[in-house]
Amino acid sequence: MLVLLPPSETKRDGGDGPPLDLTALSHDADLGPVRTELCDELVALAGDRPAARAALGVSQRQDAEIDRNAALRTNPTLPALDRYTGVLYDALDAGSFTRATRDRARSRLAVCSALFGLLSADDPVPPYRLSAGSKLPGSGTLAARWRPVLDPLLARIAEGELVVDLRSGGYAALGTVPGAVTVNVLAQRPDGSRSVVSHHNKSHKGGLARLLATSRAEPADAGAVARIARRAGHLVERDGNHLDLVIPACARPPEPGTRPL
Numbered sequence: 001m002l003v004l005l006p007p008s009e010t011k012r013d014g015g016d017g018p019p020l021d022l023t024a025l026s027h028d029a030d031l032g033p034v035r036t037e038l039c040d041e042l043v044a045l046a047g048d049r050p051a052a053r054a055a056l057g058v059s060q061r062q063d064a065e066i067d068r069n070a071a072l073r074t075n076p077t078l079p080a081l082d083r084y085t086g087v088l089y090d091a092l093d094a095g096s097f098t099r100a101t102r103d104r105a106r107s108r109l110a111v112c113s114a115l116f117g118l119l120s121a122d123d124p125v126p127p128y129r130l131s132a133g134s135k136l137p138g139s140g141t142l143a144a145r146w147r148p149v150l151d152p153l154l155a156r157i158a159e160g161e162l163v164v165d166l167r168s169g170g171y172a173a174l175g176t177v178p179g180a181v182t183v184n185v186l187a188q189r190p191d192g193s194r195s196v197v198s199h200h201n202k203s204h205k206g207g208l209a210r211l212l213a214t215s216r217a218e219p220a221d222a223g224a225v226a227r228i229a230r231r232a233g234h235l236v237e238r239d240g241n242h243l244d245l246v247i248p249a250c251a252r253p254p255e256p257g258t259r260p261l
Contacts, residue, residue: 001162001219003212004180006171007113008086009131017077017124024124030153031117034145038115039072041136042128046070055136056129065129077124080111088166091206097214105213112171114142117150132170143173150175162220164212166205181222182242183208187249197247204245208234 022028022035045052046069052058058065068075077083081094097105111119115130132142139145154177157163165172165180185197185204197204211232212225219225226236226243235246 001108001164001212001225002157003109003164003209004167004177005088005092005109005111005209006167007111008084008089009129010086011083011127012078012085013127015076015078015083015124015126017079019074020072020077020124020126025116026120026123027118027153030149034149035116038130038136038142038145041139042069042115042130043072045136051137056134057131058129068127069129072126072128075126077126079122080113080119080125081106081109081121083125083127084111086202087200088202088206088209091203092210092213093206101214104216108213109209112150112167112174114146114171114174117146118153118175132174146174147176154178162225164225166209179241181225183245184242185245185247188246189249194246195249204247208245 020039022032022039025031025035028035045055046066049060049063049066052066052069053060053063056065056069094102094105106121109121111121113119113125114132114134115128116123116125119125130142135141154163154175158178158180163177163180165177165182183205185201186194187197188194208229212219212228215228217224217228219228222238222241222243226238229236229243229245237244237246
């Protein structure tokens with residue numbers, strides 16, 4: 001099973017790994033050329049701050065994000081699983097994994113990145129700023145650039161193992177996964193009516209990712225994924241390859257390292 005995560009705009013600073021080596025990243029044969037083009041363009045763009053702000057959707061107060069891009073090839077690296085921060089990754093709480101659960105999670109978690117395409121959990125990456133909706137000057141959308149290489153790669157992966165796709169819409173547009181298990185988080189009110197959870201959606205998906213990444217079970221289909229979640233006490237409804245994780249409307253997001261509500 002592979003659990004496909006979105007990245008986050010927020011990223012941890014620093015690192016103890018060597019500078020970025022694109023050839024050391026997983027799937028280099030498939031994704032290397034696009035990665036190289038995007039890294040070169042991002043570093044060059046950092047030399048024009050007004051253009052960089054416009055392309056990245058940041059303000060002058062966020063120029064530190066542009067500085068990160070300028071130093072993309074010289075800054076130290078961290079494993080992808082440790083680089084990304086924010087709501088989903090707080091709930092995943094990879095830092096609390098035991099050695100055994102981290103080994104299992106490393107083989108099951110991957111990140112879909114606007115800059116690097118598909119990253120394995122241990123791929124060493126520096127901090128950077130580039131979102132799925134960013135538009136680099138003089139080029140097409142990131143989806144138009146990634147799909148020709150990500151679509152066939154993801155299709156090959158899906159032929160060999162179950163993929164649980166927890167990406168948001170913008171990152172799902174970078175590459176399609178045939179037959180993937182998809183998940184929505186729904187809030188159920190006391191009167192039985194439901195609505196899609198938006199504000200805390202990432203927290204609950206991060207908690208579900210933690211559950212799947214550390215489970216000893218090896219699910220082969222959406223039904224098996226649902227059973228893992230149900231055994232942990234969650235209300236899950238299945239429609240084919242789509243799962244709805246149903247939570248009470250008043251539920252708070254899960255605390256880091258705990259099960260999703």
